[in-house]
Amino acid sequence: xxxxxxxxxxxxxxxxxxxxxxxxxxxxxxxxxxxxxxxxxxxxxxxxxxxxxxxxxxxxxxxxxxxxxxxxxxxxxxxxxxxxxxxxxxxxxxxxxxxxxxxxxxxxxxxxxxxxxxxxxxxxxxxxxxxxxxxxxxxxxxxxxxxxxxxxxxxxxxxxxxxxxxxxxxxxxxxxxxxxxxxxxxxxxxxxxxxxxxxxxxxxxxxxxxxxxxxxxxxxxxxxxxxxxxxxxxxxxxxxxxxxxxxxxxxxxxxxxxxxxxxxxxxxxxxxxxxxxxxxxxxxxxxxxxxxxxxxxxxxxxxxxxxxxxxxxxxxxxxxxxxxxxxxxxxxxxxxxxxxxxxxxxxxxxxxxxxxxxxxxxxxxxxxxxxxxxxxxxxxxxxxxxxxxxxxxxxxxxxxx
Numbered sequence: 001x002x003x004x005x006x007x008x009x010x011x012x013x014x015x016x017x018x019x020x021x022x023x024x025x026x027x028x029x030x031x032x033x034x035x036x037x038x039x040x041x042x043x044x045x046x047x048x049x050x051x052x053x054x055x056x057x058x059x060x061x062x063x064x065x066x067x068x069x070x071x072x073x074x075x076x077x078x079x080x081x082x083x084x085x086x087x088x089x090x091x092x093x094x095x096x097x098x099x100x101x102x103x104x105x106x107x108x109x110x111x112x113x114x115x116x117x118x119x120x121x122x123x124x125x126x127x128x129x130x131x132x133x134x135x136x137x138x139x140x141x142x143x144x145x146x147x148x149x150x151x152x153x154x155x156x157x158x159x160x161x162x163x164x165x166x167x168x169x170x171x172x173x174x175x176x177x178x179x180x181x182x183x184x185x186x187x188x189x190x191x192x193x194x195x196x197x198x199x200x201x202x203x204x205x206x207x208x209x210x211x212x213x214x215x216x217x218x219x220x221x222x223x224x225x226x227x228x229x230x231x232x233x234x235x236x237x238x239x240x241x242x243x244x245x246x247x248x249x250x251x252x253x254x255x256x257x258x259x260x261x262x263x264x265x266x267x268x269x270x271x272x273x274x275x276x277x278x279x280x281x282x283x284x285x286x287x288x289x290x291x292x293x294x295x296x297x298x299x300x301x302x303x304x305x306x307x308x309x310x311x312x313x314x315x316x317x318x319x320x321x322x323x324x325x326x327x328x329x330x331x332x333x334x335x336x337x338x339x340x341x342x343x344x345x346x347x348x349x350x351x352x353x354x355x356x357x358x359x360x361x362x363x364x365x366x367x368x369x370x371x372x373x374x375x376x377x378x379x380x381x382x383x384x385x386x387x388x389x390x391x392x393x394x395x396x397x398x399x400x401x
Contacts, residue, residue, distance in 0.1 A: 009053070037343065070101065137168065180214065261276055316338065
């Protein structure tokens with residue numbers, strides 16, 4: 001058995017099962033939350049080892065799984081019954097660095113997907129598996145969609161570069177725009193608690209917005225120990241408690257449970273939660289999550305990614321520092337490490353995929369690479385073992401030729 005160490009940008013929960021596409025690999029998995037066993041379902045048609053965030057978010061509609069592109073150019077749809085893929089092309093995908101289709105929902109027999117890269121909402125027919133229509137949201141030169149949420153029949157989204165919010169009605173296909181007072185700079189997160197919207201961005205502030213009357217309350221009283229991990233010089237890292245305007249967002253997501261709104265940090269050190277009635281701000285620490293100069297020297301310089309929220313209570317995060325899943329009971333703030341496993345058969349399938357790639361390179365700092373390499377070592381024959389013993393010599397000879 002091997003520990004599951006690959007993350008995703010979302011798990012699709014279906015009873016006690018979860019579907020997900022690995023964030024660093026073009027592979028669709030299914031996880032049994034009861035047995036903690038993860039199964040290899042299939043590789044995506046454009047598979048390459050190390051396909052970072054190509055089609056890493058998905059949604060299940062009927063018996064199809066729509067794999068949405070971030071750095072990919074189109075939507076891959078996996079049909080569960082016949083085990084086949086079909087492809088939905090996205091217009092003008094090559095005109096932008098990334099499509100960033102990160103927020104999407106089923107509404108009736110359509111999927112409404114927000115492309116942050118194109119600044120458009122895309123309506124997709126679930127049955128016909130094609131794009132029905134594109135809806136422009138903002139002018140690319142003035143605004144940039146950062147995050148969107150669904151509230152009833154409406155989609156609300158925030159601008160990454162200004163104090164703007166859009167509202168799109170999925171029934172009437174109409175757009176409405178709001179310019180929020182007191183909001184500084186661009187925004188990154190938005191959450192609706194049933195009465196008010198909660199937003200955050202690049203300033204050390206949280207904004208509570210009442211859409212009726214366009215009224216904004218600013219929350220800027222954070223705990224003293226709340227700061228951002230910053231790098232100074234080549235290898236010096238410190239916690240910055242003083243800066244109030246950042247070059248990256250404070251938070252990656254906001255989630256409401258009970259009377260509290262929880263803000264998940266991007267490069268800040270703590271998870272913040274705010275009482276929705278009193279606006280009192282608190283934080284809680286997760287054990288062994290403090291960063292050091294050594295742990296911060298990784299490719300993914302962010303604290304967490306949100307995997308799922310279940311039963312409107314349990315929040316699952318993937319920790320990039322410790323390469324592990326943690327589940328937080330948001331009612332009592334208890335943290336539990338979740339261990340999920342890949343069987344040898346699953347890893348063998350992945351290893352065979354790697355062997356089909358043009359270059360078979362294993363990176364020691366990548367957990368999945370180490371896992372597959374370990375399996376290959378355990379299963380190799382004598383001739384391979386002899387080659388492995390001489391690998392240092394072979395590398396030296398190649399470098400000195």
